[in-house]
Amino acid sequence: MKLLRVGPAGAERPAVLDPEGVARDIGGLVPDIDGALLADGAALERIAAALADGSLPALDAGLRVGPPLARIGKIVCIGLNYHDHATETGATVPTEPVVFMKAPDTVVGPEDTVLVPRGSEKTDWEVELAVVIGRELRYAASHEEALSAVAGYAVAHDVSEREYQIERGGQWDKGKNCETFNPLGPWLVTADEVADPQALPLRLWVNGELKQNGTTADQIFPVAEVVRYLSHFMTLYPGDVINTGTPAGVALGQPEPKPYLRPGDIVELEIDGLGRQRQELKSA
Incomplete structure (x- = not known):
């Protein structure tokens, strides 16, 4: 569904x-x-x-689509999880998943406005596969057990401010938790409709220009391993979300001058079978 x-x-x-x-x-x-x-x-x-x-009433097609999940418990994110993205940024391929957190209050709908933080010069885009947990999970012993806890999947836009993330000291969280920095949706697609989470094409455009064109087959740590791994460091609960990383094509990986996002830009992104997003960037 x-x-x-x-x-x-x-x-x-x-x-x-x-x-x-x-x-x-x-x-x-x-x-x-x-x-x-x-x-x-x-x-x-x-x-x-x-x-x-056929007993369910239709809703007005003009209604805003919000995030497909309410009362998110936590958002756990995996950095540098695509081989091509690690290459483009000059990073060493990690031997274990790189983990950071986003606050649930960063989540907005798939077509809601994304705000460029005040003073930001390095707001970046990242299309990601989001995994939604549907069963409490701790210390998963196998990939099969890990996947059994997955309720479904969604499109996530892990918006990032690279100066805050990389140049301002401390952890990545400062560049990841700005207001509106996690558009989610349009749908939560139940796991039974996704035959293979490692065979999903992801794409992102900025102002109509294709910037990211990847596939989850290029993930360093596949979905099953990410969920299993995380369950050994934290309990995963129904309603938790895991953003599983982004493929190559982000602004950070481009030659100077890097084409970071500005107010007025339009970002569109999609994952096959999971739907499409569109956001306009505005000043905070």
């Missing part, structure tokens, strides 16, 4: 996409799309049954 949330920010309604691409209201079946829903197999079955029997 493709789950989504539509409506004004802070007042989104839960919905499911039908085979014709129409958003259907599931507010009468579940209060929202969150970790509690993802952990409730019976509730997901009710949604699937209602979608199949």
Whole structure:
């Protein structure tokens, strides 16, 4: 299923996409799309049954699409997780996943405005596969166990400010947690619809120019290993999100002068089967 949330920010309604691409209201079946829903197999079955029997009312096609997941517990991110991205930035290929965190309040909808921080000169783009956890997981013993805890997948835009991240000392978090720096969605696609998370093309455009054109097959640490690895350092709960890294093509990896984002720029990104995002950049 493709789950989504539509409506004004802070007042989104839960919905499911039908085979014709129409958003259907599931507010009468579940209060929202969150970790509690993802952990409730019976509730997901009710949604699937209602979608199949055609009883769900259609929602207005003009409604804003918000983030597909409410009440996110934590966002765990993996840096330098594509061979080509490590090469373009001159970084050594890591021997273990590079881990950092983003605050859940960075999440906005897939077409919401992204704000360039005040004084920023190095705001960058990153298309990423997001993994959404649906079952509590700790100390996973195998890749199979790790993947069994995955509820679904989504498109994430891991917006980054490179000066704050790299040049200002301390940890990467300063360049990753600015307001609006994690557009998510449009859908949360349940894991049963993604046959192989290591066979997903990712693309990103800036002002119509293709900048990133990669595939999750190039990940240094595949999804199953990322989830397994993280479960040995922290408990993963339903509603947690993992951003799994970005392929080559970011501004940081380009020759000088690097084409960092400016107010007025338009960024579009997509992952096959998971949907498409579009954001306009504005000044904070």
